[in-house]
Amino acid sequence: MEINRRSRGPSATELRQLQHFAAVAEERRFTRASRRLHLAQSALSSSVKALEEELQSRLFVRSTRSAQLTPLGRAFLEKAREALKAVQAGRQAVREIEGLAAGSIAIGAAHSLPNFIDLPSLIARFHEDYPDIEVSLQQGETLGLVDRLRQGSLDLAFLPLLDPFEHAIRTRFVACEDLAAVAPRGHPLAGRASVALADLSAYPFVDFSVGWGARALVDRAFAQAGARRRTASEVTDLETLESLVIKGLGVAILPESIAAARAPEIVSIPIEPLDVCWELVVAFAGGNGADAAPINSAARAFLKLLL
Numbered sequence: 001m002e003i004n005r006r007s008r009g010p011s012a013t014e015l016r017q018l019q020h021f022a023a024v025a026e027e028r029r030f031t032r033a034s035r036r037l038h039l040a041q042s043a044l045s046s047s048v049k050a051l052e053e054e055l056q057s058r059l060f061v062r063s064t065r066s067a068q069l070t071p072l073g074r075a076f077l078e079k080a081r082e083a084l085k086a087v088q089a090g091r092q093a094v095r096e097i098e099g100l101a102a103g104s105i106a107i108g109a110a111h112s113l114p115n116f117i118d119l120p121s122l123i124a125r126f127h128e129d130y131p132d133i134e135v136s137l138q139q140g141e142t143l144g145l146v147d148r149l150r151q152g153s154l155d156l157a158f159l160p161l162l163d164p165f166e167h168a169i170r171t172r173f174v175a176c177e178d179l180a181a182v183a184p185r186g187h188p189l190a191g192r193a194s195v196a197l198a199d200l201s202a203y204p205f206v207d208f209s210v211g212w213g214a215r216a217l218v219d220r221a222f223a224q225a226g227a228r229r230r231t232a233s234e235v236t237d238l239e240t241l242e243s244l245v246i247k248g249l250g251v252a253i254l255p256e257s258i259a260a261a262r263a264p265e266i267v268s269i270p271i272e273p274l275d276v277c278w279e280l281v282v283a284f285a286g287g288n289g290a291d292a293a294p295i296n297s298a299a300r301a302f303l304k305l306l307l
Helices: 012-027 030-037 041-055 071-098 119-129 142-151 215-225 238-246 256-260 297-306
Strands: 060-062 067-069 104-110 134-140 156-160 169-184 204-208 230-235 252-255 266-270 277-285
Touching (some): 012 030, 012 067, 012 071, 067 071, 104 119, 104 142, 104 297, 119 134, 134 142, 142 156, 142 169, 156 297, 169 215, 169 238, 169 256, 204 238, 230 238, 238 252, 238 266, 252 256, 256 266, 277 297
Parallel strands (some): 104 134, 104 156, 204 230
Antiparallel strands (some): 060 067, 169 252, 169 266, 169 277
């Protein structure tokens, strides 16, 4: 008979049998083992007998005063101790992670997050509260981050809410802000108190690439206004967009707080009327209902810090 004939982990009943077997092997008497386990001797004897029947081998040579291990029993004891030790280590790991004394959290963030979410400062505060939790941050485009949430490689992701996510992805509202136009100083629109989207249509445009930054919001705004724009350049980062605008190669649209914080060579101009808002959410996978929360206890703690 092979002692390790199963690849699956032991069931609760099997764990109890292993514990009972190990206690008898160590005490060498059923009476002492039953006192140690706070278990009736008859129940202990039945448990060990059931284990022997399952293994189809005797584990003990019994006498009126002692229980001595058979050769197979000695070999099985070693494996039983390994199994019990592994289970105990697993339970300890669960306790540590649930108590936030260990573990990790993976956070995703869309490029060009509005300035009202200072993610590095939030992560620093979380690290102060939970120094033993490993935090990783990954940037990317929205759809890619949603895929990572779905696959389980991310616990949380900060994203613009462009369209309702699938049911498996839950969201919590963080903030919302308007969009603004940006143009270089000296541009014909730079001195205006506000502009309409139709005004912007007359000039070359610097856009984020599809799936990046505020591109989907800008597309939606122009579609709702019935206006069209001529895209001269498509980029995936703020620095390049800013440089192109400074050089006079196009105008652009950004979330208001980002637009206002750009280089002094750039002017931010409110867009009126505008019925599109940059809505920022924190997303996670799983859960149902309004009280849904991430499975990862560290992610739940991070959400409490944020919200």
